[in-house]
Amino acid sequence: MLLQYLRDLFGNMPEQVSALLLSGAAGAYVRAVFAPEASWRRRILEGLAGAFSAVFLGGLVGHVLQDITGGGTWAYLAAGFIMGEGGIAAVRGFRKFLFKGDPK
Template identity: 75%
Template sequence: MQDQYPDIMSRLIGSMPEQIGALVVSGAAGAYVRAVFAPEASWKRRMVEGLAGACGAIFLGGLVGHMLDSLTGGGSWSYLAAGFIMGEGGIAAIRGVRKLILERAAK
């Protein structure tokens, strides 16, 4: 099984759509930037926020990347930009979306 692991990972990465790969890479970069410049004193808290930002990049970044791509026709660059933005500001974006959804549900 140990010998098959690199082969399995290379096939998995190779079969991923180009946009998902762009979101993963750029989301991780955005989360890293957030963790470096975060005002949190605790590295554990920075890592958790970075992980949340990366998750936001993967899930919300796809939506934003699709919107950017349809507006600009930028292709993978749209997904890279969206992933980075969501990775860096993913927590704020998630809070904003939750607030929007919860306010609509309350009305």
């Protein structure tokens, strides 16, 4: 039942959003494996931050990659993975750029 619900959910999403979610989760997983936190709670929060970064910033980066390479869904998969793995650093850099300093 849950599996069918997830299939229906992904089937009704635009292809790019599904690619961003999937690749963002994979990137967040890679980050958790290579830079493990002692706290599971912190790992989960970093994974969620990576997934949100993949959806929101990954769409922008995916669009740029699509225009440069013409890679279609592959551009969005690459952008989602990059944002999922490095989303926290990307958001921090973007905030620093916008606010001319990193407000904490």
